[in-house]
Amino acid sequence: MSERCPVPLLWPRMAHSARRDSPELPDFSLLKRLARDQLVYLLEQLPGKKDLFIEADLMSPLDRIANVSTLKEHEVDKLYKVEYKPITSTSDQLCFLIRPRIKTVKWICDVANADKATGKFRRYKIIFTPQKFYACEAVLEEQGIFGDVTTDEWAFYLLPLDDDIISLELPEFFRDNFLAGDQRWVRTAGSALHLLHSLYGPFSKVYGIGRCSKMAYESWREQVAEGEQRTRQAEIGRVFLIDRDVDFVTPLCSQVVYEGLVDDIFRIKCGCVEFGPDVTSDKSVKVMLNSQDKVFNEIRNEHFSNVFGFLSQKARNLQTAYDKRRGMDIKQMKTFVSEELKGLKQEHRLLSLHIGASESIMKKKTKQDFQELLKTEHSLLEGFEIRECISFIEEHINRQVSMIQSLRLLCLLSITENGLMPKDYRSLKAQYLQSYGVDHLLTFANLRHLGLLVEQQPGETLTVMESKVGKLVNDKTAGKLTDAFSSLARKSNFRALSRRLNLVPKSGEEYDLRVPRDMAYIFSGAYVPLSCKLIEQVLERDGWTGLEEVTKLLNGNEFAVTGSNGADSKAKNDAQRIILVMFLGGCTFSEISALRFLGREKGYKFIVVATAITNSSRLLESLLDNHV
Template identity: 90%
Template sequence: MAHSARRDSPELPDLSLLKRLARDQLIYLLEQLPGKKDLFIESDLMSPLDRIANVSTLKQHEVDKLYKVEHKPIVSISDQICFLIRPRIQTVKWICDVVNADKAAAKFRRYKIIFTPQKFYACEAVLEEQGVFGDVTTDEWAFYLLPLDEDIISLELPEFFRDNFLAGDQRWVRTAASALHLLHSLFGPFSKVYGIGRCSKMTYESWREQVEQGEQKARHAEIGNVFLIDRDVDFVTPLCSQVVYEGLVDDIFRIKCGCVEFGPEVTSSDKSLKVMLNSQDKVFNEIRNEHFSNVFGFLSQKARNLQTAYDKRRGMDIQQMKTFVSEELKGLKQEHRLLSLHISASESIMKRKTKQDFQELLKTEHCLLEGFEIRECISFIEEHINRQVSMIESLRLLCLLSVTENGLLPKDFKSLKAQYLQSYGADHLLTFSNLRQLGLLVEQQPGETLTVMESKVGKLVNDRAAGKLTDAFSSLAKKSHFRALSRKLNLVPKSDEEYDLRVPRDMAYIFSGAYVPLSCKIIEQVLERDGWTGLEEVTRLINGHEFAVTGADPKSKSEAQRIVLVMFLGGCTFSEISALRFLGKEKGYKFIVVTTAITNSSRLLEALLDNNI
């Protein structure tokens, strides 16, 4: 439909190998506890586990019953219990309670704890403190990477963002490095590694240590270039409303582990339906990267093509009918089912978005990105807060205003904060503290010269006029980093010419032609320049920790050189993935996106909420 790929695009490596490795290792660990056993699984591991080993696979390896970890006394009567958990102290303490309760009841069982993706010393220390270290055996399931599609791999670690960027807890850095090491050992050696951000630098250094300690095997590389990028390099992109189909489906229905649950309003029945969203779904694969305004046109065309294919059976003789039924009919029925699902999903999205006055919201976002009509934008945000439209949406708009303007004027900050707390509760004070710490919602610190100028202006004119002039002086006094980056990298295309969303000319199409995602623009520029040369001003504004390292055989002209692995530390949005796919098609690259988790504005902000005092 919208953009045709270059014919010389390289082939992607087979990522299903990662699934097979994870499955084999899990089976090996389960078999180390021979005989029938009950398996307790932490709730956020259930979906990833289902993608690796389903219930029948577990039953084949003597798993009798499956339970969800619920932090309460257990009902299992089995002599052997296996716990499959994340390395969290709270869960380990619960396991200690289970073991100690069994001891008190003189019940003898064998216990095995499998930590994934790795075990931390703190967890073993808890086992020791609680006096159960000798009663349990512990192991690691090195399940670092879950392929969600042929070009998306997730570590499924949503807590990485809060732990690393807010709490400053770097325990997951080694996990990210081990994931990179696994990819290097399967698909490397990598020719060039680029990166930007403090966490990226640490991940790279930890990975290099692992490479130097391990044995080096000469292999034919399948991935040539690697790019590591921290989420805090670009907060603007995840704060923008998504308008590509896959991004909208994620915003509204929440895609979890590559799977979405469509409710009765989509399925037109009283049941919900889980649907796997990947390139195997032919209908979804063709619309996932499309701007939503193009989706209905494509789906109606698809429906007409399908009808034509069905109509072919008229006038067939018996032999042709037999061939049609055995070869084509099943595929057509499957396509028909998927088509009606995506049409219903699109209608549901339309209904919700028209109810929320989506166009007005997008207009406000575009003004914030361009730096126009800021006063009108603030009025819109105030109305949004006072009408209590949505707690997260209001917070998102506040953060987008702050990040694009490099902080709010003190009087705006105080006023908006007071209105937010009145609307949504004073228990959000801690949330504001978290947002300030990350630089997502901050107050501008006026310079000394500005204050002198303001006092002079105040004496000359009345208060209201002074307020307007103060705004003007403040915006002059403190230039926003986003504005400077936007000009330097041309992130906001000129709005005087019409942007045809059916034939996108650059990555800005993912935001209706209003903004090129900063993260993707940096990747494009670095690949184009073969390093950071000429981008010194950009890295200074980002406060970068940038690096570019040449590894094995950089002059090689193999297909692998055009396969770029991009690792987002702290999460990545579907919009960014769509933008990179577009860039790959334009420039003849293929991108594989590795992310600590798929994120969007809601997940990002929910991770920073602290309103449960």
């Protein structure tokens, strides 16, 4: 809302009634400046004109850091996207800005070797970001061009997407770490944390859950120990690390909060969305979605059912503001034009965009089948009418509604039911393969590996067995046994967790989505996201005490560590209420909305750091192994 808006906002703002004493967020634009300065420095290491090749998925992040003219200022001649094809550049200096991926390095080797074969001499420089891996250098060596290229690292770990969202822009983190068991990015996460710590720390308390979180924490501690200590005023007091595989349910649910919906439908890329003609009824436009967009900022966390009401109210306000012109004298008109009109125009433009987007969403989402989809999801979360849900999913597969959506429902079913009955497992899988091809056998193997879609063990379930064993032998052996079981197949204990943490409110109660009671509002009051609930509980208890049962169900690996400077943690109260939450493996916009809500309720400010922004589609797409 513009400051100068002459009409008081009529829309009820219950969801926004922030506590007055909320602390200020630290300024993260520093991260951008640091990254830009380092990039400029690296470019200058290769003096003279050069062509720059940029890895496709680095284009958008790079754009947020340095625009084309900045690059041109530092003698970048032409810009190319890495396309794994022979190159057409004629420059005698080539600079490659890439992620440390073997595939890309191999391509660069091909480029260099092709030049060699034609007797062309060029200088090559590879800038790996955020770091280089030994494996990449090994490839250079193997391909015999290690001596021909210079390599560098651009420590661009963190991209601030918004005032309270920072992304590592590493979507492959999820698959590499959780599926392939490749821990190469753990250190990256540790370094990112270290960077934040050295700029905005020292952190006085770190909580976490998950194996990867623990390792990232340890990697960070190690880096802290190696570097020198500085004592300064902390801007961020507490940190919470969480693995994505602690909570798969939340990202698999359909998002119904505006920002999440926009991401689900239009795909927000690096804080920017492209609205097509169906929204703009003109040509496509790219829109930055962040707190700078005043209209968006007020609806991003709203349940979709509220958005239209808000937007129409807003439109009326705008009209009133325009109408003010009538009856103005020349002087007043002049002030109006110079001071207010531009703001109003801007607001007008944004408003019409979001109204267009909402209409487009409405068209897709208010249909019968979407309502039924939501109903099925809610039933799964509640654990009612499972048979009906299974038939719904079956029909979904048979009618080939959507490859990813079907998979999503299957996973949701498996997690909430602690695995599928063998008969269902087989028949649903067989039908899915018929629909989408047998290559999805590999996809299913991946999903099973992650524990996302599994078959129930015949006979007794693990939980029963465990509790029996637990009674028989002492705790230590039981712990070991539990470990052994959990390594067999990561089982989900959603039902038990849901009961213990009260994640699913009793159905039948009215839930006024305009006046959210709790974080469940982000899922229409049907489910409190597990990840956010854990954060709430741990912050409230200042640790995991009292949550032993819960952590046991989550396969342990929880920790809570007080920093070395625990003494002054009381003194700087403001920093204590700034909490950095790091999602290893990605985080959804719905979770961010939930945390914003929690922050407003409790007087915290949350900063979300994610390896990438994810949603159900991205999550599942990264696990596909079909080769279509």
